[in-house]
Amino acid sequence: MGEKPLHETIADADFARRRAEARARLDALDPAKNGGGDPFRRDWFAAVYALAEGDAAKVPWGNLAPHPLLADWLATRRLDGMRALDIGGGLGDNAAALAGQGARVTSFDLVADAVAWANKRFPALDFQTADLFAAPPDWAEAFDFVNEIYTLQALPAGLLPQARQAIAGFLKPGGKLLVVARAREDDQTIEGPPWPLCRSDLLAFERFGLQLETLEDIPPGATPSRHWRALFGKIR
Numbered sequence: 196m197g198e199k200p201l202h203e204t205i206a207d208a209d210f211a212r213r214r215a216e217a218r219a220r221l222d223a224l225d226p227a228k229n230g231g232g233d234p235f236r237r238d239w240f241a242a243v244y245a246l247a248e249g250d251a252a253k254v255p256w257g258n259l260a261p262h263p264l265l266a267d268w269l270a271t272r273r274l275d276g277m278r279a280l281d282i283g284g285g286l287g288d289n290a291a292a293l294a295g296q297g298a299r300v301t302s303f304d305l306v307a308d309a310v311a312w313a314n315k316r317f318p319a320l321d322f323q324t325a326d327l328f329a330a331p332p333d334w335a336e337a338f339d340f341v342n343e344i345y346t347l348q349a350l351p352a353g354l355l356p357q358a359r360q361a362i363a364g365f366l367k368p369g370g371k372l373l374v375v376a377r378a379r380e381d382d383q384t385i386e387g388p389p390w391p392l393c394r395s396d397l398l399a400f401e402r403f404g405l406q407l408e409t410l411e412d413i414p415p416g417a418t419p420s421r422h423w424r425a426l427f428g429k430i431r
């Protein structure tokens with residue numbers, strides 16, 4: 196998906212070669228690269244994990260470490276007593292980082308292969324196969340903390356309102372949402388996927404009962420490209 200690796204593991208030359216080859220193969224079979232296909236991209240996400248055959252290098256976001264902007268944010272915080280939900284959890288590292296700070300974490304992903312893989316890596320955590328757009332009804336207003344990293348930017352703009360509504364709906368009143376995503380200007384067009392988010396993409400969460408508490412515009416450094424890190428609170 197065009198971004199350089201985030202974690203030291205990926206400094207390994209052979210890992211990097213396998214990652215680059217997989218990206219080229221996955222881009223070639225991604226209809227979204229040509230503006231077409233199923234907007235939900237379900238077959239493509241399933242293909243990513245099926246074709247990886249257990250090699251994280253072949254999952255473009257499979258960096259075998261929590262996202263550095265999550266790790267950095269969590270370093271000064273505890274989530275003890277909180278029930279947390281990780282959206283589109285992939286290989287499970289972000290869920291593990293949340294659990295490491297004391298949260299009771301549920302992580303879900305659309306792709307059953309991803310869920311089985313994450314579960315094998317972190318057997319003590321709760322990984323579930325579920326669709327953001329058809330989530331279990333008992334998740335409504337059930338979580339104190341929701342973590343969203345890179346799922347929104349993997350969806351076309353037309354699905355973002357529905358995605359925001361679903362994500363906001365998981366939070367209890369007073370709960371917090373953390374969003375980490377690649378950043379672009381409001382008037383900037385970037386060919387995706389991924390489709391970096393603009394400021395107004397984030398502010399639109401306020402239509403669903405959330406209030407922006409902090410918005411960090413983070414230049415390349417910890418990550419190879421500009422990112423947002425946004426924290427919202429659900430209005431009580």
Ligand SMILES: C[S@@+](CC[C@H](N)C(=O)[O-])C[C@H]1O[C@@H](n2cnc3c(N)ncnc32)[C@H](O)[C@@H]1O
Pocket residue numbers: 235240241256257262282283284285286289303304305306309325326327328343344345346349
């Ligand atoms: C770009 S990856 C990011 C994974 C993880 N959050 C991370 O940062 O490593 C997006 C993940 O969301 C999952 N996904 C895509 N659409 C989804 C949906 N509708 N419901 C749940 N998960 C979804 C994909 O299978 C994939 O694992």
